[in-house]
């Protein structure tokens with residue numbers, strides 16, 4: 249059959265594209281990610297307005313999801329900030345920055361273990377006027393960034409565990425709540441960050457983790473007055489299978505309302521909100537087309553046919 253992609257007044261027939269460029273073929277649709285990001289901004293901003301919430305919303309694109317310029321450039325031009333997890337990704341940001349390809353008040357969060365070259369590049373980019381924020385993963389890193397003049401974030405390892413695509417038993421990213429609360433005063437501590445996994449199965453789990461994080465945030469806020477942002481990481485699921493998932497409107501409403509209620513109860517200002525939902529924004533924007541080289545019947549399997557493709 250024929251599958252048509254429509255973009256405004258243009259349309260592309262996938263079969264024609266494959267005839268023209270050959271297979272296997274990856275087709276990337278930047279207008280889809282622009283659309284998804286704009287909608288996400290709209291959902292958060294209108295919910296924040298309706299709820300009378302005082303904090304702001306920021307989207308940070310996790311570059312590990314897709315580092316190609318076809319994905320990164322449309323996102324930053326629509327106002328996305330960035331999140332990187334290694335020196336390799338930060339080197340790509342450096343190229344964009346030096347080539348004037350990104351807007352000037354973009355903010356870049358640096359997660360992941362800080363190797364020597366990663367630390368050096370973070371300091372270098374700070375000197376080059378990029379708004380760069382190292383996210384501290386362990387106590388040694390805290391020491392390394394003592395001299396850092398910009399904002400810093402710290403990653404918390406939550407007790408809340410959720411069903412997701414993530415090896416929970418091995419997760420030792422971040423500091424425990426106890427370690428965090430035992431820290432002395434950190435002058436430029438701005439962001440409390442966590443990431444509980446990818447492809448989180450239940451919307452309720454996003455809220456459970458948030459509740460635990462806010463309770464620690466409120467305690468930390470009394471010690472660190474510079475702390476004003478909570479970063480809930482990635483994990484919003486996309487439908488790879490025919491299965492009903494939660495939707496963004498409902499989850500965003502619950503995130504904003506939960507934050508509002510708990511912050512007011514604890515008598516701290518409403519925090520700014522960062523999300524790093526990666527695949528949620530990018531997954532629907534790409535498709536791969538293959539030619540079937542041969543096929544066989546599967547007598548007793550879950551699928552009816554077995555295909556060998558040219559990928």
Ligand SMILES: *Cc1c(COP(=O)(O)O)cnc(C)c1O
Pocket residue numbers: 310312313331333359443445446447481482483484524525526527528
């Ligand atoms: C992988 C990752 C993300 C993105 O995860 P998605 O499941 O694509 O939303 C965001 N933040 C961090 C720290 C990550 O490691």
